[in-house]
Amino acid sequence: MKRKTISWRAVSLWTGGSLVALAVCVGIFAPYLTPSDPLLINLDIRLSPPSLHYPLGTDQMGRCVLSRLIMGTRTSLFYSMLALGAALSISVPLGLLAGFAGGRTDRFIMRTIDMLLAFPSLILSIAITGLLGPSLANLLLAFVLVWWAGYARIVRGIVMQIKEKDFIMAARSSGGSPTQIVLRHILPNAARPMLVLASLEIGTIMLSISGLSFLGLGSQPPTPEWGVMLNDSRPYMQTIPRLMLYPGLAIMTVTIGFNLLGEGLRKRDRIET
Amino acid sequence: MKKRSRMFRIQIGWLTAALATIVLLSGCGSNETAANAPSSSLPSQDAKTDVDKQVTVAVAADPALDQLDAGAYKGAIEVHPMVYDSLVEYGEKGSIVPSLAESWDISEDGKTYTFHLRQGVVFSDGTAFNADAVKFSFDRWIGDPANSSLNVSKGLKEIKVIDEATIRFEFGEAYYPLLTELTFARPVRIISPTAVEPAGDPKGKFAKPIGTGAWVVDSYEKDQEAVLVRNPNYWGEAPRLSKIILKVIPDAQARVLALQSGSVDIAGGQSGKIPAENLELLKSDDKLSIQRSAGTSSHFLIYNYDRASLQDVNVRQAINLAIDKKGIVDKLLEGAGSEAHGLFPLTVPYVTESNNEWYGYDEDRARQLLREAGYADSDGDGIMDKDGKPLELSLVLQQTEYPEWKPIAEYVQAQLLKAGIRIRLRMLESNAYYDALWTSREYDLIIYRTYSDAYNPHAFLLSLFHSTGDTPAVAWSDSLLESLIDEAVASTDIRQRQAKYDAWFKRAREQAIYAPLYYPDDIYAVNKRVKNFKLGYASFSPIVWNELDVSK
Numbered sequence: 169m170k171r172k173t174i175s176w177r178a179v180s181l182w183t184g185g186s187l188v189a190l191a192v193c194v195g196i197f198a199p200y201l202t203p204s205d206p207l208l209i210n211l212d213i214r215l216s217p218p219s220l221h222y223p224l225g226t227d228q229m230g231r232c233v234l235s236r237l238i239m240g241t242r243t244s245l246f247y248s249m250l251a252l253g254a255a256l257s258i259s260v261p262l263g264l265l266a267g268f269a270g271g272r273t274d275r276f277i278m279r280t281i282d283m284l285l286a287f288p289s290l291i292l293s294i295a296i297t298g299l300l301g302p303s304l305a306n307l308l309l310a311f312v313l314v315w316w317a318g319y320a321r322i323v324r325g326i327v328m329q330i331k332e333k334d335f336i337m338a339a340r341s342s343g344g345s346p347t348q349i350v351l352r353h354i355l356p357n358a359a360r361p362m363l364v365l366a367s368l369e370i371g372t373i374m375l376s377i378s379g380l381s382f383l384g385l386g387s388q389p390p391t392p393e394w395g396v397m398l399n400d401s402r403p404y405m406q407t408i409p410r411l412m413l414y415p416g417l418a419i420m421t422v423t424i425g426f427n428l429l430g431e432g433l434r435k436r437d438r439i440e441t
Numbered sequence: 442m443k444k445r446s447r448m449f450r451i452q453i454g455w456l457t458a459a460l461a462t463i464v465l466l467s468g469c470g471s472n473e474t475a476a477n478a479p480s481s482s483l484p485s486q487d488a489k490t491d492v493d494k495q496v497t498v499a500v501a502a503d504p505a506l507d508q509l510d511a512g513a514y515k516g517a518i519e520v521h522p523m524v525y526d527s528l529v530e531y532g533e534k535g536s537i538v539p540s541l542a543e544s545w546d547i548s549e550d551g552k553t554y555t556f557h558l559r560q561g562v563v564f565s566d567g568t569a570f571n572a573d574a575v576k577f578s579f580d581r582w583i584g585d586p587a588n589s590s591l592n593v594s595k596g597l598k599e600i601k602v603i604d605e606a607t608i609r610f611e612f613g614e615a616y617y618p619l620l621t622e623l624t625f626a627r628p629v630r631i632i633s634p635t636a637v638e639p640a641g642d643p644k645g646k647f648a649k650p651i652g653t654g655a656w657v658v659d660s661y662e663k664d665q666e667a668v669l670v671r672n673p674n675y676w677g678e679a680p681r682l683s684k685i686i687l688k689v690i691p692d693a694q695a696r697v698l699a700l701q702s703g704s705v706d707i708a709g710g711q712s713g714k715i716p717a718e719n720l721e722l723l724k725s726d727d728k729l730s731i732q733r734s735a736g737t738s739s740h741f742l743i744y745n746y747d748r749a750s751l752q753d754v755n756v757r758q759a760i761n762l763a764i765d766k767k768g769i770v771d772k773l774l775e776g777a778g779s780e781a782h783g784l785f786p787l788t789v790p791y792v793t794e795s796n797n798e799w800y801g802y803d804e805d806r807a808r809q810l811l812r813e814a815g816y817a818d819s820d821g822d823g824i825m826d827k828d829g830k831p832l833e834l835s836l837v838l839q840q841t842e843y844p845e846w847k848p849i850a851e852y853v854q855a856q857l858l859k860a861g862i863r864i865r866l867r868m869l870e871s872n873a874y875y876d877a878l879w880t881s882r883e884y885d886l887i888i889y890r891t892y893s894d895a896y897n898p899h900a901f902l903l904s905l906f907h908s909t910g911d912t913p914a915v916a917w918s919d920s921l922l923e924s925l926i927d928e929a930v931a932s933t934d935i936r937q938r939q940a941k942y943d944a945w946f947k948r949a950r951e952q953a954i955y956a957p958l959y960y961p962d963d964i965y966a967v968n969k970r971v972k973n974f975k976l977g978y979a980s981f982s983p984i985v986w987n988e989l990d991v992s993k
Contacts, residue, residue: 209855211772228718228773229851298870384840389851389866400847402694403718 181432187425194238195245202235207390215408224414228400233411236392237418243393244422247304248373251311252366258316260362263323268331268350277320284317290376297385304393307386311376322365326358333357361439368430371423378419394419494991495684496971499696499708501842504687506661510647511632512582517687518626519712522982523669525630525652528556528575529623531895531979535790537620541570541631541653551615551933558606562676564633565657572608575631576600580643582628590904592616592930593629615933618899625895626981655680655987664689680987681973693719693844700966701726706991707974709965710983711893716844717775723966732965734976737788738893739781740843742836742853742886742956743878743905743916750832751885755814757953760886761800762807763860764853770959773848777964781957783946789897791939796946799957807860818861825861833863834885839874846888849958879915888958889916893980898942902926906954917954 194201203223210230218225224233266277296310330336331354339349380386381395389396394415401411500517509516511525522530528542542556562570579600588594596612603609612619623629632652637645650658653676656669667687671680688705690696690713697719699705709715709732715723723729742760744751751757766780779786783797808825816825816832824831836854838846847868854864864886869877877883892901903909905916907923914923922945929941949955963983967974970992975985 207855209852211768211852214772228848229855298873301873302868302870384868384870388868389847390854403716403844405694406697407722 177432177435180428181436184425184428184430184432187421188429191241191245191422191425195242198238198242202232202238204232204235206231206235206239206392208232215404215411225410227397227411228404233397233414236397237394237414240392240394240397240415240418241422243304243387243391244374244377244419247308247377248370251308251315251373251377252370254308254312255316255319256362256366258312259320260323262316263320264327264350264354264358266320267324267327268346268354274324278324281317281321284314285321287314289314290379293376293380294383294385297380302385302388304381304387304391307377307380311373311380315373319366319369323358323362326361327354330354330357360437364430364433364437364439367426367433371426371430374426375419375423494682495686496682496707496989496991497686497688497705499690499699499705499713500687501689501691501693501696501713503664503689504661504667505663506650506658506667507663508647509650509658511578511630511636511650511652512628513647514587514627516650517712518981519983520656520658520667520669520687521626521630522654522979523656523685523986524650524654524658525632526654527624527630528558529620531621531624531982533978535621535895537624541575545620551617552612554610554612554619555603556608556610558608559676560606562653563674564635564651564653565672565674566633566635566651567674568633568635568651570631570633570653571605572602574634575608576602577634577641577643578631579629581632581637586910588628589909590900591622591625591629593619593622614931616930617933617938618930621895622900624979626979656685659684678987681990682986685986685989691841697723697966700729700968703728703968706968706971707965707984709967710963711980712983714842714844715964715966717773717777717964720775720777720964728969729966730969730974732967732974732976733777733962735779735786735788736893736961736963736980737786737897738891738980739784739786739960740846740849740888740890740958741781741784742958743884743889744955745882745885745887746918746954747882748834748885750834753814754952755810756816756832757956758800759807759810759814759860760857760862761953761956762803762810763857763862764956764958765802765856766958767802769849769852773852774845774959774961778959778961781959784949784955784957785891785898786960789894791898791942792946793943796943798950800950800953804860811861816861823858823861824863831863832861833865835865835867837867837869837874837877837884837887839869839871841871843888843890845961850888853958882915886956895979895981899926899930902945903930919948919952919954922948922954 204221208231212230213226214228214230216222216226222232222234224237227233227236262277266274292314293307293310296313297306300306300309336349336353339353344352377386378393378395378398381393382399384399387393387396397415398412398419401408401415404411502517504517504520506516506520509520509524511521526541528540529537529545530540532538541559541562543559544557546555547553558572558575564570582588583594583597585594596614596616597610598613599611601609601611630652634641636647636649636651638648639645655672655675655677657672659668659670661667666689669685669687671683688699690699690705693714693716696705696708696713697715700708700723720731724731744757746752770776770778770780782799783792785792785797787794787797811825811832816827818825820826824833826832836850838850840847850866854866857864867884878887878889891897903926906914907926908914908918925941925945925948929938929945932938932941963976965974965976972990972992973988975988977983977985
């Protein structure tokens, strides 16, 4: 008799996928979903409990918490994607180059990466934003500068695996130029594992951005952002804990969503790292 | 596989960090309890008092007691007056009370001061205190350009030791707040000649904090805690406590938790601010009592006088009119302060009901003034513009020392937006903030506070509204205002001095050279086991330490 098992991989994939899809939808349609203006300050109704008009209550400035959470989804997702995109645009070419060219070029790129990885990344991003002044743009810059290195190393690993495959040998012996081989044969085959691994990293990026915003190094008021909301609600930790709970849960849900999705995809494609 | 497990660890680490802020913070609280266990190692200095009488005070910043030089600006300012005495001290409402000087004579022309010193006083290490020690202490820093805003330093011509117990200061010109300057926390206090290496050399390097004050530094651990014990050689009445522990807790919420858990007894004031948001919570705690008094400082917005838009008096007035100062106090500060009517509150000398008038809250008038200045909302985006440029200003602030500035700045931002001015907030880390304020001047508006008590009004006005050397004034440059400060400070007649200050405040109001926001109350939360808690008269001696006591 065949026992029916629920595959962990499928659960992970579907839960993660739906959480991410939900977050992305909320992010895209944020302006239509907010019940009130997320920036409208009204001190007369500050810290009011949940009501029909303000489903999650209001914050210390009398702004609608739900609206700020919804707009915050947009900020967090948009900037995480942007950071990922920017980091990929550095790490993919360099990883391809190092993995394919090998030799001196490889050693030079890898030692640079080793150097960057030797720094504690969080402290390095804090130092960079401290120097450039706090803003989301500077935070992203700092983050990309620190984060591309680890990913370039992964890309190099993937490229080196593919390089040993027979079809590359075939392409080589039939006289393909290195550029042709990389663009036509290696990149298309490497793209899938690269994207799967990147999706695993989005959760980390989101947490880092929220974390640095929590420290006051990221988004500047009045832009709604989860890390900032978390920090702003600290004085009310004991009296009105829900204010802290909402952004905390939002960060947790979306991060878990991305991690489950990434992990599910990775297992489905049997990608080893 | 190796990489994956590392990635997982990082992710889990981040998750924990984001979720468990609450756990972390309460963790801080419970860690501190262990450190509070009564220490038995304290040597009994006075058989009559209890060895265990100690109080723990939370401070936000490292007190840096290893650098507590009486003649320099390092170390916690509140500890200077605990360890070092001055010739005279700052009493109630600015009165001058005797300390190491028992009495003094001032010459007719106001240029010669003769101090008669207290006799039989010794420093904490047993060195005798005398006129030579006073001269030594002043010689160490007099004439240093860093002290040029002090008239004691700038105007001094000579210090003469008349005899063991008499010392004479001769100045180039008369200067009314001289005795007040001698009450400051630093650099005017008296340090032992044995505190430097080589001993007795005014150019010697500071080695250890030795003064005549009631307290002695017993131990100090950077960023952790500092322990002060009673000075066995103190000349005055011995303090009732045997030990005061300063515990460094940088985070305001952690200070609140430490108060609740009983691991600290006192927190508040300037050195360990209690956020207004937590007042209700602390009031409801049976173990704690809240002490508050109207302070002598005020918080206000400085305008950058180099910015073309802010050079227009209409714009400056409009910003003042557009801000709801009452709303800030009533709602954002939970009433722990009062709305600002001028640069200084009425608790400051020379500030009177009549010279302390300011702009109210009138949104329509603010818009009207902006229109008179040539601004109009020509593209309908809600922001006033002129010559195609929108009226957009940056507002620089910091949150480390003044957590309340963030909500206040957000409120000001929203209010100025209603008047048609767009504000970009720039929250800086505190070093970068002070750099913007004093050096780079990279701001359009910056929120700052006045100094307190003994420094108000003259020392604060000199330091912010007067040029020093080649450097133009920090907060606002106006030659008439600068000469009014000079005249006020130099006048020996109190009525004439009052008239000069009146004229200064009047012109400041007409020109709207700053935007006052609020006068904060000084708030302390004190554990009820602490007895005789009394607030001091100056911000640098916020608590009357010598009378503090604890119940068993």
